[in-house]
Amino acid sequence: MSRAQGQLAFTNEASRDVALLEYGLDPSRDSPLLPNAAVLSALQNLVRLATELCGVPFGVVNIISAHYQHQIGAWGVEPGVCSRDDSMCAKVFLSREKTVVSDASRDPRFADSPFVTGEIGKVRFYASVPLQTESGFVPGTLCVFSDAPKELRPEQVGMLEVLAKQVVELLELQHRTAQLDRTYSELKESNAKLAGFAGRVSHDLRIPLTTILGYVELVEDDPDVQSGTVAAKYLDKIGASGRRMLAMLEDVLSYSRVGGGIQPVYSSLKEVTDEVVRDLGIEDDDVVEVQDVTVYADRGQLRTLLQNLMTNAMNYRSPERDLRIRISGVTNYHGATIYVADNGKGIAPEDRGKVLEPLVRLRRPGDGPGTGLGLATCSSIAKAHGGELTLSETPGGGLTVTVTFPAGY
Template identity: 25%
Template sequence: MIQPATPLNEKERLSSLNSIELLKGVSEEEFDNITQLASYICKTPISLITLVETEKNWYKSNHGGPSIAESERRLSHCAHAILEPDDLMEVEDLREDLRFKDNPFTSNPESPILYYAGMPLLDNNGFALGTLCVLDTKINKLNEDQKSALKALAKQVEKLFELRRKNLYLEKIKQELDDHNSLLKDFAGVVSHDMKMPLANMIITADLIKARYKDHVDEKGQEHLSNLKKSALKLSDYINGILNHYESDRIASSDLVEFDFHHLLEDIIDLMNINDKCEINFPSDNMMLNCNRSALEQIFINLINNSIKYNNKEKIVIDIESFKDENFYHFTVKDNGIGIPEDQLSNIFQLFKTLYITDRQGNQGNGIGLSTVKKLVNSLGGKISVQSVLGESTCFDFSIKKSLSL
């Protein structure tokens, strides 16, 4: 018996093998299907996907072989096969080959392995990580079609390896993004909370100065104080929007509850203190919902608030419709407001993307509210879309997935 030599690129080869992070001792159907097919095509009782490590071989898939998970590399047929990474190694009678003549697998009196054919499994850099091999307890020989099929199956194993490598990379990137977003979320929360009190003091102070020193501050000074208050209020609104956006993750994870849809809308109207210059028409058919009430409430507050703010009509009219199907609740919020230019419709759900339109007070939006709405809708398993006629109306259609318990 001749022990296998060590490849010249052994360090790089092992590094590549370890980077795939294949699970030892865990059967995976996609690999087992390939070894089963290899045995069927090659008419051999045994087929293995073997990975060659420093001291051991281990079997990612073992079809028909001994019930062992690994073997010593020095006794390995596959450790010889990877020395010629581009070629299929076939030994018709292992007893006649000096490399395997006295190998314990060959001389096993109960079930000797007498035949071996193995195709090296390569990574994208050409490093041989192991083999797809077929074995027999009798002398054998593959025909050309069987050899071609074994090579093709080995390519499929290589693709599975590369797919796993890419998935691991994507998982790593996703984790890094999640960690980064978590830090940004914490930073935004801390900064926003720390800024709210100073801004409130600025607003109050501006009002106090205007009231208490009105006889000592000229018209231009009064205008400056009004602008200061207006800027502070705008910044406060912006901060609240950021907090609501990040708070939407917590809201979206709230428990599912059963509730009356009309009651939800009535609570929202009371909360927003909507006056009689705004007419909100409920769906003609009420329905009971079983979903995340807090998230749905936040969605409607944002949409109704936008319908009121971006409206130049003397009488604001908001029509709300709803229906349900087997899997989703569907909602529509339509207003008679100023509408949205067609070339800006594709941008309205982007975070911090502001439109070139102003509300009833002449203020421009901060690009947070509708982004938060879409984030909440998506987290509830639904979709949202918008249609608008400039100067006439805007209509939001969205869905949320029903509770599985229904």
């Protein structure tokens, strides 16, 4: 929000309530205007400190909406909601200046307030500091008061202003949290729509594609089609292209589903790796070496990640040595870090950022088939779990993929 927008919020009541909603604060009368629990606890501690520094029994953070005053972070009183017309702070908070009154019953601004006359309270000493954000928006005040007249020393007023700035920092934290919550909600909705769309497109395209491939196989088996003829070469090209397209559809569908419905559980890295090894048809026991650790992750997505990484190792093996893949990990209170290291061609440092982008292939001589979505999918799986994926060189040659998975609490 710009300063001009903040100024508009001062005078336009509808804009004020919209601005409060941006901070995750519901300004309606029926829904109490409260921050999240962590912010609320911190606000209460700041208000308590303000009352002790000023030597008064009561303090509140007042949030002023279009029609109401909401007391939050209260100390010495139960937080409540009152009409903005009855609020003492509502009379002065838009001035953006501190207000210190030793006896409110003698001040013409407050003498007829129900908080002073006894209708709601009998406030005498009253001091408030507006809560002004960097954008110029003033959502309310930090207020301390007493039922007896009192004077504040200049240093006490100064400390009250410092604490008001800390309250603003907490409200800004609430603001950023609300923004992140909205962004996360929108992202989940977008991912769900993407997965649904990809599923429909994949289904619609796979049916005719598998039909075509079926007819190709039937014709290839026809004894009238001689091996090495022009017809056989065309059929071979059609079949190869169709199978590449089918693999691409599966990869796109897998990529679109990442993060759409994560259900993390504690899984054995060795058990999941053994499943992938069987699925990939790796029969040589010397190819894959695995060290077992426990990983807190969605088991299906962990399986997809390992399958993609091992498939890449097979597709980009070095012609100079037998393929070896070592899968290991470490765990601590932060979570688990797994390493998938191969002895293949590796990836040059300048290309490691590019290959994590969707549909990017290096197209080097001798590389195996691929769609350019394997590493991008693995990176998305790591991010969806709150971790990250990085690439480095295996000592002696090859690629090491490092993936972190945060701990589950």
